[in-house]
Amino acid sequence: MSTVSAAAAEPAAVTESGEQKKPLRACCACPETKKVRDGCIIEKGEENCTELIEAHKDCMRQLGFKI
Template sequence: MNTQAPVNTQAGTAEKKLKPCCACPETKKLRDACVFNNGEENCKDFIEAHKECLRSKGFNPQ
């Protein structure tokens, strides 16, 4: 006698939700390298470019 419920195997069709950490890898890499090498105060353009990219993907960075 089988008492288990059927398993739904349609997980592959479900859309994966994009996370902020993965949304803009190009601008994130440039921003992080600049901050590491030059300090945050000298990288405002890279930081703002990354924020704009995140906004374009539907996120609201602070």
Template sequence: MLGSITSWWGGSAPTPAPESKPFDPTDPKQNPLNPKGLKPCCACPETKSARDDCFLRFDSDESTEKCKELVQAHIACMRGYGFKV
């Protein structure tokens, strides 16, 4: 209705603001750190594999301390692709 009234007066209806999309780290247009559009599961296979192998080798008490550096390396790799970890 507002559009018809304003057009009658010679004006135009206000254009709606463009909807902003939520940040998607897999979208290369939104995240230049991830130009291939990798998903989190596929972004850092080397550090992920080393981390997982470490957790499989040691029981839960030992793995927390022994795998700490591998976990930190994987987190750093994921953040390098723009993922919030």
């Protein structure tokens, strides 16, 4: 799995009113896909979980993380 740099790991989040709120950290993003991905990797090994790994990466990208 690839790693995310600290600068790319915390995209700026802005509310509808234009106020900046705390940036979402990579460790807290996409908990649903992360849990399934991690469980698969533990049970079956990384090479057997490519679809779940890619699904988690897609989720992270949708939130603005550069992976």
